[in-house]
Amino acid sequence: MADRTRPVAAGVCITTPCAGVTGQYVAACTPRAPPTAAHRLRGSAVNSTPPAARRPGTGPFGRLAEQDAVRRRAGLRRELRPREADSALLDLAGNDYLGLTRHPDVTRAGAEACLRWGAGSTGSRLVTGTTALHAELEAELADFTGAEAALVFASGYAANLAAVTALSGAGSLLVSDAANHASLIDGCRLSRAAVEVVPHADPDAVRKVLAGHDGPALVVSDSVFSVDGDAAPLPRLAAACREYGAGLLVDDAHGLGVLGDGGRGAPHAAGLAGAPDVVCTATLSKSLGAQGGVVLGPAAVIEHLVNAARTFIFDTGLAPAAAGAALAALRVLRREPERAERARAVARDFHQRLSAAGLDTTRPDACVVSVRAPSPEDAVAWAARCREEGLAVGCFRPPSVPDGVSRLRLTARGDLTAAEVGRAVEVIVRTAPRR
Numbered sequence: 001m002a003d004r005t006r007p008v009a010a011g012v013c014i015t016t017p018c019a020g021v022t023g024q025y026v027a028a029c030t031p032r033a034p035p036t037a038a039h040r041l042r043g044s045a046v047n048s049t050p051p052a053a054r055r056p057g058t059g060p061f062g063r064l065a066e067q068d069a070v071r072r073r074a075g076l077r078r079e080l081r082p083r084e085a086d087s088a089l090l091d092l093a094g095n096d097y098l099g100l101t102r103h104p105d106v107t108r109a110g111a112e113a114c115l116r117w118g119a120g121s122t123g124s125r126l127v128t129g130t131t132a133l134h135a136e137l138e139a140e141l142a143d144f145t146g147a148e149a150a151l152v153f154a155s156g157y158a159a160n161l162a163a164v165t166a167l168s169g170a171g172s173l174l175v176s177d178a179a180n181h182a183s184l185i186d187g188c189r190l191s192r193a194a195v196e197v198v199p200h201a202d203p204d205a206v207r208k209v210l211a212g213h214d215g216p217a218l219v220v221s222d223s224v225f226s227v228d229g230d231a232a233p234l235p236r237l238a239a240a241c242r243e244y245g246a247g248l249l250v251d252d253a254h255g256l257g258v259l260g261d262g263g264r265g266a267p268h269a270a271g272l273a274g275a276p277d278v279v280c281t282a283t284l285s286k287s288l289g290a291q292g293g294v295v296l297g298p299a300a301v302i303e304h305l306v307n308a309a310r311t312f313i314f315d316t317g318l319a320p321a322a323a324g325a326a327l328a329a330l331r332v333l334r335r336e337p338e339r340a341e342r343a344r345a346v347a348r349d350f351h352q353r354l355s356a357a358g359l360d361t362t363r364p365d366a367c368v369v370s371v372r373a374p375s376p377e378d379a380v381a382w383a384a385r386c387r388e389e390g391l392a393v394g395c396f397r398p399p400s401v402p403d404g405v406s407r408l409r410l411t412a413r414g415d416l417t418a419a420e421v422g423r424a425v426e427v428i429v430r431t432a433p434r435r
């Protein structure tokens with residue numbers, strides 16, 4: 001297995017983001033730490049503005065064609081393709097882990113919420129108010145995960161920006177895992193805090209950084225990492241934080257609904273639910289099959305976010321249809337907790353069968369299973385061959401991967417039948433690049 005633990009910029013204190021670098025895993029760089037080759041591939045060469053931004057005669061956007069050419073040469077150009085309402089493809093690309101996005105209770109609740117409350121929230125909840133639906137969703141999410149309180153946002157991305165920025169700021173320190181999701185990285189960039197990027201899943205590195213800092217600190221980590229599907233060592237991270245009086249912020253996007261008792265999430269499984277020094281974020285768009293995000297934590301933290309989080313204050317509240325659908329999905333999960341275990345079992349099955357067939361497959365701690373490809377071009381061609389055979393798989397390439405290695409990303413769904421799992425494995429193995 002390739003090295004996942006190498007940080008992008010381990011131990012580098014970051015105070016100014018690297019201008020124009022937009023790759024998910026290009027956390028930042030400083031004048032003291034010139035970009036590495038990996039930085040350049042994942043970030044500036046592919047996505048950003050070359051230093052001579054204004055070239056006479058090319059117009060203000062002339063440089064985009066140069067960037068496009070770089071992407072094409074590197075096999076990293078992305079394209080949108082149409083999606084049909086009733087696709088015959090077997091979907092292993094989305095994040096609908098529990099198969100709830102088309103569950104009749106969920107779609108009906110979304111439609112009814114839209115009819116009752118309107119198509120949109122019409123403004124920031126601080127301006128237009130909180131509906132009973134939003135309040136109910138927040139109370140049930142908090143109760144389910146064992147948190148004291150909850151606040152929902154228009155997306156998980158917005159929830160992460162809110163939590164990271166409102167719980168840090170100038171004079172404080174953010175300690176961020178090198179494989180964190182882009183939304184946590186962007187929160188760090190916006191925070192005005194000092195940021196230390198530490199090697200992946202390394203509580204000792206976290207401890208070392210905290211030991212050298214005097215002042216408020218927040219350690220930020222995904223619970224399940226979105227590319228390889230491995231879990232963060234939450235109990236050991238929490239212990240490191242407690243040793244130095246730091247807060248812990250866990251993004252449970254890929255844990256909620258899948259890990260813990262009946263899908264109560266990774267912090268719950270780690271015994272951290274309701275802890276006064278732990279804040280959790282999650283998305284409503286994966287296991288809960290809807291759309292939106294949530295911050296879960298102590299009531300004082302949630303009250304602070306209402307007053308300080310810009311993505312709450314200046315963003316239109318979560319759409320009623322999404323709130324209604326997420327609430328219905330949560331109720332299905334509470335009624336049928338076995339959905340969580342079934343999804344994990346499917347993930348283990350994929351891993352076992354693909355590894356046995358000789359593919360370089362990550363061991364899943366939740367529902368994400370990653371299969372490595374020799375190159376970005378191979379990954380794209382492999383995904384296209386799967387598609388031709390009726391299978392939709394994710395294709396992750398730089399800059400969306402922490403180590404520059406392209407892969408197919410499969411999401412195990414609890415509603416897949418044994419025959420569907422078998423067909424998926426057969427297609428992936430048969431269409432694999434031969435090298």
Ligand SMILES: Cc1ncc(COP(=O)(O)O)c(C=O)c1O
Nearest residue numbers: 155156157181226253283285292
């Ligand atoms: C780990 C992680 N955090 C946050 C998000 C953002 O959530 P949303 O899609 O609801 O904005 C994602 C989505 O892909 C994710 O994988």
